[in-house]
Amino acid sequence: MKTSSEKIARMAELEIDLAQLEDYLALLTEEIEASVEKEPGVLILHAVSVKDAPEKIRILEVYANRQAYEAHIQTPHFLKYKTLTAGMVRSLNLVDVDPIALSTK
Template structure:
């Protein structure tokens, strides 16, 4: 199984989660709908931290992720959300095992 995985951990300004979620949800949906190389884009709310959002994204390869970085929906997300974020951590990796039900 191959794939390029991106994990993004956002620490948000207190009270900004609803506004951030509107922006990131639109970006996630547009990524899956408009980008053939985007296989998965999940938005996760950790239960123990109300000011944190984690993204789990899978792309076919690094080139597909690089294409994602140039999309209008990502630019719109960044413009709408940069002021809501206090810290952003990105981890890139290779998909080593996909735990599916197959």
């Protein structure tokens, strides 16, 4: 059972309307940069696309705890991203994951 102090991690699997991909990527980049800069509880936000399928985006999200995640989804920069990209996202699947080894350089 997870406690409120345990990290929250998930993998977001998105498919974006190809005609709007450039606009989506700009909004995603803006949101990720703001979240990492302004929110101490946002530990990792890494976005990648599937090789040869740029419309298939994968985002690894790691938050310090449940409270950090709940605070994140209420921030103005996240709400702007969700609102402006709503018509661009064809599908979204959020997969809760357990961190095994998280390392950056």
